[in-house]
Amino acid sequence: MSVKPETANELFSGPFALGTLSTGDGTAFPALVDRAGQALDLRAALGDPALTMRELLERWQTALPRLRDLAVETGLPRRPLSEFRVLAPVEPRQIFQSGANYRQHVIDLHVAHRDPSDERSDEEARAEAAEIMDRRAAQDLPYMFIGLPSSVTGPYDDVTLPQWAAKPDWELELAAVIGRPAHRVSPAEALEYVAGYTIANDLTDRATVFRRDMPQIGTDWLRSKNAPGFTPLGPWIVPAESVGDTGDLQLTLKLNGEVMQDESTKDMIFDVARMVSYASQSARLLPGDLVLTGSPAGNGMHWGRLLRDGDVMDASVTGLGAQRTRCIAEEA
Numbered sequence: 001m002s003v004k005p006e007t008a009n010e011l012f013s014g015p016f017a018l019g020t021l022s023t024g025d026g027t028a029f030p031a032l033v034d035r036a037g038q039a040l041d042l043r044a045a046l047g048d049p050a051l052t053m054r055e056l057l058e059r060w061q062t063a064l065p066r067l068r069d070l071a072v073e074t075g076l077p078r079r080p081l082s083e084f085r086v087l088a089p090v091e092p093r094q095i096f097q098s099g100a101n102y103r104q105h106v107i108d109l110h111v112a113h114r115d116p117s118d119e120r121s122d123e124e125a126r127a128e129a130a131e132i133m134d135r136r137a138a139q140d141l142p143y144m145f146i147g148l149p150s151s152v153t154g155p156y157d158d159v160t161l162p163q164w165a166a167k168p169d170w171e172l173e174l175a176a177v178i179g180r181p182a183h184r185v186s187p188a189e190a191l192e193y194v195a196g197y198t199i200a201n202d203l204t205d206r207a208t209v210f211r212r213d214m215p216q217i218g219t220d221w222l223r224s225k226n227a228p229g230f231t232p233l234g235p236w237i238v239p240a241e242s243v244g245d246t247g248d249l250q251l252t253l254k255l256n257g258e259v260m261q262d263e264s265t266k267d268m269i270f271d272v273a274r275m276v277s278y279a280s281q282s283a284r285l286l287p288g289d290l291v292l293t294g295s296p297a298g299n300g301m302h303w304g305r306l307l308r309d310g311d312v313m314d315a316s317v318t319g320l321g322a323q324r325t326r327c328i329a330e331e332a
Contacts, residue, residue, distance in 0.1 A: 011035065013319030014242025016071040018042075018196070019235055020053050021084035028087055030056050032070055033236060038078035045070055053090045053237070054288040060179035060195045064239065087154045088233040089198055090177060094289040095147035096279040097202060097225065101294025102267045103133050108297050133269055142270045142278045145219075147202070147292070148226040155234035155323035159203065161307060162227050163330045167206035168307040171295035172253040172261050172315045174246065175200040176272050177237050182285040190276040193285065196237040197246065199317050200292050201253070201325065203230040206301055232315075232325045233290075242319070246272045249318040251296055256312055260303060263296030270294075 012035070021039060022028045030053040031039040043051045046066065056063055070076065100106045107129040118125065153159065161168050179195025208224040211217050225231075243249075246265055253261040265271075270278070275293050279285060300306040307313075309329035316322035 011319075012236055012238045012242070012321045013244070014239060016067065017236035017238045017242075017321070018053065018056070018067075018089060019237070020087045020089050021081075022087055023084060028052075031084075032067060033081065034071060034078070037081045039081050039084060040070060040076055040078050042070075045076060054093075057090065057177065057179050057195050057287040060287065064195075064241075067239075085154070086156060086235050088152045089235065089237045090233075090288045090290075092149050092152070092288050092290045093286050094283065095149060095151075095231070096144055096275075096283070096285070096289065096291045097147045097221070098142055098144045098270075098275060098292055098294045100136075100143050101269050101275070102263065102296040103130070103269055104263065104267050105295065105297040105299070106133055106269075108302055137269050140270075140274065140278070142275055144275070144279055145221050147221070147231065150228060151226045151231040152233050153229040153231065153325075155199070155232055155321075156325065157229065157232065158326050158328045159229045159232060160227075161309065161327050161329050162205075163332065165205035165207070165227065167301075168327070169204050169206050169300040170253055170255070170260070170307065170313055170315075171202040171204055171299060172251050172317075173200045173202050173292045173295050174249060174251065174265060174272070174317055174320075175233070176276055176291040176293065178276075178285045178289040178291065179240075179287055181287065182276065182280045183283075185277055185280045187273045187277040190273040190280070191240065193280075194240050194272070194276060195287070196239045197243050197317075197320055198234055198237050198290075199315055199320050199323055200290065201232045201313065201315050201323070202292055202295060203227075203232075203307075206306070232313075232323055234321075235323055236321050238320050249320075250316075252316050253298070254314040255305070255307075257314075260300075261296055261298035263298065265293075267296060268293065
């Protein structure tokens with residue numbers, strides 16, 4: 001099932017974006033999408049009948065100039081997006097997730113979850129949290145962990161809320177899509193390895209984040225974040241050259257039409273370049289991989305309102321389009 005917006009081609013930056021579409025028989029293919037909502041099948045345009053989005057990203061440096069030409073070339077067979085299903089734009093091999101990367105969000109959490117015996121005022125607790133954030137930024141140590149590709153779903157697909165997920169929550173994020181193998185790259189060069197950007201909603205079951213049976217071990221990201229469909233992705237990959245500076249993009253998430261998250265990437269503690277660089281110090285990033293950059297203030301825990309059966313989330317990031325996903329409770 002899908003609750004696809006009436007205008008699937010919500011405006012994106014630049015002359016074109018990339019998506020993965022499927023036909024009625026389920027065959028998926030990479031497409032160039034223009035701002036008029038027309039899709040060009042890149043298998044035919046690039047002469048590769050088996051082409052996938054990941055393979056396109058693996059040849060990104062040579063493919064990008066050709067994509068620029070195709071975007072303005074006339075006479076090519078384009079079809080309306082309405083004729084296709086929009087899938088997640090890429091199947092990543094690795095997903096690098098991050099937490100506690102928006103200053104206001106972390107401060108809110110610090111105040112909301114402080115020890116009940118703490119008699120300080122909220123203002124004092126917020127000041128302490130702000131000081132902690134400043135120290136983290138100076139130490140250059142983002143908080144990152146690994147997600148599973150099997151959690152990825154399309155931008156308009158229904159999301160199943162598992163029976164065991166007592167506190168499912170939303171986390172709208174800007175995601176960088178890797179276009180070149182990257183290992184131990186510096187922040188100064190990190191953006192050279194980013195092909196483009198897309199939207200991710202990194203759903204989390206708050207009830208299973210911490211292992212209550214093993215508090216000394218800490219967080220359980222496997223269970224809390226990696227259920228099938230817990231990472232709605234897309235709709236598009238917008239080339240980095242069209243997005244430009246990612247330092248002031250607005251992230252907005254609405255729940256049943258009500259704004260819950262509405263924050264700029266200016267509030268990030270670590271910018272995209274530092275996040276990509278940090279991930280590459282330990283791992284080898286591959287074309288098509290995702291680097292999620294954290295979620296701003298306004299999660300369900302902040303509002304005291306978590307996801308329920310029938311909820312609809314509308315999520316957008318400046319220049320990247322918009323996604324809409326409906327929550328469906330898993331049947332007993």
